Amino acid sequence: MLNIVLFGPPGAGKGTQSKLIVEKYTLIHLSTGDLLRSEIAAGTALGAEAKLLMDAGRLVPDEVVVGMIRNKLNANPGAGGFIFDGFPRTGEQAASLDDLLNELNAPITTMISMDVPERELIDRLLSRGKDSGRADDQNEEVIKDRLDVYQKQTAVLKNYYDKQGKMQEINGLGTVDEVFTRITNAIEKAA
Ligand code: AP5
DSSP: OEEEEEEOSTTSSHHHHHHHHHHHHTOEEEEHHHHHHHHHHTTOHHHHHHHHHHHTTOOOOHHHHHHHHHHHHHHOTTOSEEEEESOOOSHHHHHHHHHHHHHTTOOOOEEEEEEOOHHHHHHHHHHHHTTSOOGGGSOHHHHHHHHHHIIIIITTHHHHHHHTTOEEEEEOOSOHHHHHHHHHHHHHHHO
């Protein structure tokens, strides 16, 4: 099984690259952001609670996102592997993911961290905010809060995966194709 954590700050290109990786390696794409936005669109109680936090650029509680990932893993028993996009985001989530994958005897293959300068991230998200309908992309202060949350709560996971010998850092600047080539090189190295 090929299990990849695609990692990086908001706007690094995780969603964009996940779509290409899924096509090339026939994996299942699990984005906690997309799963939460589906809950919002479906008008569920979970979605309503999550929306308040997401619009403010804060993290949704660990047990909520871990529960969503657990359900998806259980719902796809024959999968060739998964790409985790926007998950894990805290130490608690990373440890839970390791536990869930150990139960399946299919640990994380590699964690690929996309490095993009902050000004570029802000510009990408503001630009998408013009027509994405995402409230969290439309206000520079909220974008800065999301980047702050990433630095304070999520970036530490690079050490977590580095200690496991699984962390690979790539340059996330350049065209989508250029970044994709760097990612596929990293995947081939780890697989
Ligand atoms: P989530 O949906 O995960 O969003 P995010 O990580 O904040 O940011 P994006 O997903 O939008 O960035 P991305 O890296 O995928 O970049 P993308 O490819 O889209 O999370 C949203 C919220 O949900 C969180 O704030 C939190 O509240 C909650 N949440 C989600 N997961 C959670 C978790 N695990 N725990 C707790 N809470 C959670 O690209 C961005 C833009 O850049 C696009 O317009 C794209 O076209 C453009 N672009 C992409 N690549 C390039 C390139 N090479 N050059 C130029 N532009 C590019």
